[in-house]
Amino acid sequence: MAAEIINGKDLAQELRMSLKDEVTELKQKGINPHLTVVLVGDNPASRSYVKGKEKAAAEVGISSSVIELPATTSEEELLDQIHKLNEDSVVNGILVQLPLPKHISEQKVIDTINPNKDVDGFHPINVGKMMLGEDTFLPCTPYGIITMLKSRNINIEGKHAVIIGRSNIVGKPVGQLLLNENATVTYCHSRTANLRELTSKADILIVAIGRPNAITADDIKEGAVVIDVGINRLETGKLTGDVDFNSAVEKASYITPVPKGVGPMTIAMLLKNTVKAAKGLENR
Numbered sequence: 256m257a258a259e260i261i262n263g264k265d266l267a268q269e270l271r272m273s274l275k276d277e278v279t280e281l282k283q284k285g286i287n288p289h290l291t292v293v294l295v296g297d298n299p300a301s302r303s304y305v306k307g308k309e310k311a312a313a314e315v316g317i318s319s320s321v322i323e324l325p326a327t328t329s330e331e332e333l334l335d336q337i338h339k340l341n342e343d344s345v346v347n348g349i350l351v352q353l354p355l356p357k358h359i360s361e362q363k364v365i366d367t368i369n370p371n372k373d374v375d376g377f378h379p380i381n382v383g384k385m386m387l388g389e390d391t392f393l394p395c396t397p398y399g400i401i402t403m404l405k406s407r408n409i410n411i412e413g414k415h416a417v418i419i420g421r422s423n424i425v426g427k428p429v430g431q432l433l434l435n436e437n438a439t440v441t442y443c444h445s446r447t448a449n450l451r452e453l454t455s456k457a458d459i460l461i462v463a464i465g466r467p468n469a470i471t472a473d474d475i476k477e478g479a480v481v482i483d484v485g486i487n488r489l490e491t492g493k494l495t496g497d498v499d500f501n502s503a504v505e506k507a508s509y510i511t512p513v514p515k516g517v518g519p520m521t522i523a524m525l526l527k528n529t530v531k532a533a534k535g536l537e538n539r
């Protein structure tokens with residue numbers, strides 16, 4: 256039987272509608288959520304993501320600004336800019352679009368963002384809190400994935416979750432969040448021996464490899480939940496994930512498509528984190 260497709264675009268739309276109501280209420284209390292995105296260089300993919308973020312923010316009533324800096328910006332100049340945003344009381348959320356030019360240390364930049372404005376959830380303090388299961392900004396893509404699973408009441412507790420990919424922004428944190436939900440978690444990566452042996456045991460398979468069709472029906476267990484985190488732009492201009500959707504959809508119980516899967520959820524969770532950052536002010 257074919258899998259149920261979890262449409263992230265529709266779910267993100269629902270989330271934005273409820274966030275919009277929340278933002279309306281906050282505004283009545285004089286709280287105006289504001290997101291600032293910093294874009295260094297003119298990578299066309301980054302520019303298009305930033306456009307998507309601005310549009311989504313506007314839709315829920317979150318004001319946003321984009322600071323565009325040339326690719327030649329020095330690390331010191333970027334850190335100065337972040338210090339200014341840290342001190343600017345209008346700014347609730349700061350997102351520095353990754354990747355950054357090679358001469359700038361991404362970790363140094365992330366470490367400089369005020370953890371209370373770190374709506375990406377990348378700051379070491381927030382990563383640590385996530386590990387401890389404390390309330391914090393959860394990284395947007397993993398948070399979106401968990402939200403997609405919960406939207407369908409997919410049971411996580413006691414399930415074997417297999418993650419392919421160990422990046423700091425997707426693989427590692429999504430494994431941690433699934434562990435926090437009492438899954439049994441296996442991390443796989445480019446050096447993993449006998450990958451298929453592991454993927455075929457997964458009740459929940461999270462695929463963040465970065466290569467089209469890297470995972471097919473032959474790699475998955477009958478009835479598995481398959482989450483495709485890949486965003487690959489083909490030469491034709493078409494967007495595709497890491498999973499061979501057409502074969503996997505016949506074997507999985509649930510599957511996320513690309514486009515209209517995890518991507519739009521990532522943006523919705525960014526907005527949710529921005530609202531959370533703005534609400535933090537109430538408690539001061």
Ligand SMILES: Nc1nc(=O)c2c([nH]1)NC[C@@H]1CN(c3ccc(C(=O)N[C@@H](CCC(=O)O)C(=O)O)cc3)C=[N+]21
Pocket residue numbers: 303304307350351352353354375395486494513514515516517518519520521522
């Ligand atoms: N500091 C930082 N935070 C990020 O969250 C971050 C980042 N840097 N750098 C780049 C990646 C990538 N990313 C995406 C978000 C939404 C879609 C998305 O909405 N995709 C649509 C399609 C959009 C299109 O057609 O181009 C979809 O999958 O349906 C994709 C990719 C966030 N990122």
